[in-house]
Amino acid sequence: MTDPTPFASIDDVLGTAEGWLSEGRKVALATVVKTWGSSPRPVGSRLVIDGDGAMVGSVSGGCIEGAVIKEAFEIMQSGDPRLMEFGVSDEQAWDVGLACGGNVQVWVERMEA
Amino acid sequence: MRADIFSKLQTARRSKTPVTLVDGLDGKTQALVYADKVDGDLSEAVVKEARDRLRDNKSGVAEVSGDRWFFDCHNPPLRLIIVGAVHITQTLVPMASIAGYEVIVVDPRASFATAERFPNVTLIDDWPDEAMEALKPDSRTAVVTLTHDPKLDDPALEITLKSDAFYITCLGSRRTHAKRVERLKEMGFDDAAIGRIHAPAGLDIGAVSPAEIAISVLAELTAVLHAKPIVAAAA
Structure with a gap:
């Protein structure tokens, strides 16, 4: 018996963040905090990003990850967390393509070493 | 953070x-x-x-x-306790793990519950009632019995039916289940308690192979978890 849940590792975003921090990488964490209407990932879904743009997890079906990563790079530098909002009422959402027509709020923060 | x-x-x-x-x-x-x-x-x-x-x-x-x-x-991950280290279990363990469950397999038979057949999972070789008493199924636990053997399934059920387990199922034909219901009544369980058992096991998707049966059980378990009405497949 080695790791009792080897398959769960694809979902262990916080474990990934911990590993990256221990390697001295810059790390940001994005967490879905609120959703309205049809949204692909529920509240509590997480995406972890490192300074080179490597990512594990998700905060949508792949629609807004690009925009979140871009913001995450800034937050890795500044350390100021930000609440990002995506939705059909938001011009940016069309640009980044939240195709499901839902609305989602994502909290993006730097993981302190 | x-x-x-x-x-x-x-x-x-x-x-x-x-x-x-x-x-x-x-x-x-x-x-x-x-x-x-x-x-x-x-x-x-x-x-x-x-x-x-x-x-x-x-x-x-x-x-x-x-x-x-x-x-x-x-909260800790949802748990799936499987009684019976049988062929279906070998497919259900990895599927349920991917779905995020902490999976525990209970089987006192040494030739079934081997680490070779079940790598990377918690194996318990105690008698099922002792194992279930120790595991204490709660409202975030599902229990699936797959041995087909009343000597093993029934003691597990006796503990499980007194617990808050959110999903309970037992493999077996309608006839096997009817006999199981009789035995559980003799043990003193009422219709409400026995009615918590989903039988026959799994959604009716025409599953035949062990992997397909595992899919149907995992699908039903998911539906119950999210309290979706289970719609019978069209005949």
């Missing part, structure tokens, strides 16, 4: 201690709320909200005491 908060959060997750991470959306406050203690400076109202949400496993944003907070509930 503050390093000390993250470290404590990971410790709680590893020890399977329920905890709510509380984030002030002004970016100024971060704290951890456990059932019996608080790490951080929070008002009583915020602590209460965090504990209520932890109990219901309901993460989300709320306005409390004039500020907006994100309550991020970290």
Whole structure:
């Protein structure tokens, strides 16, 4: 018996963040905090990003990850967390393509070493 | 996230201690709320909200005491206890693990419950009633019996039917299940208790192979977890 849940590792975003921090990488964490209407990932879904743009997890079906990563790079530098909002009422959402027509709020923060 | 908060959060997750991470959306406050203690400076109202949400496993944003907070509930993973280290179990274990369950296999028969047949899973070789008494199924636990053998399935059921397990199923034909119902009645269980058993096991998707039966069981379990009405497949 080695790791009792080897398959769960694809979902262990916080474990990934911990590993990256221990390697001295810059790390940001994005967490879905609120959703309205049809949204692909529920509240509590997480995406972890490192300074080179490597990512594990998700905060949508792949629609807004690009925009979140871009913001995450800034937050890795500044350390100021930000609440990002995506939705059909938001011009940016069309640009980044939240195709499901839902609305989602994502909290993006730097993981302190 | 503050390093000390993250470290404590990971410790709680590893020890399977329920905890709510509380984030002030002004970016100024971060704290951890456990059932019996608080790490951080929070008002009583915020602590209460965090504990209520932890109990219901309901993460989300709320306005409390004039500020907006994100309550991020970290409960231990859902558990799936499988009684019977049979062929179906070999396919159900990896599928349920991918779906996020902590899987535990119970089988006292040494030739079935081998690490070779079941790598990377918790194997318990105690008699099922002893194993279930130790495992204490709760409202975040599903129990599936697959041995076909009343000597093994029934003792597990006897404990499980007295628990809050959210999903219970037993493999077996309608005839096998009818006999099981008779035995459970003799053991003193009423119709309401016996009715908690989903039988026949799994959704009717025409499953034949062990892997397909595992899919149908995991599908039914998922439907019950999210309280979706189970619609019978068209004949």
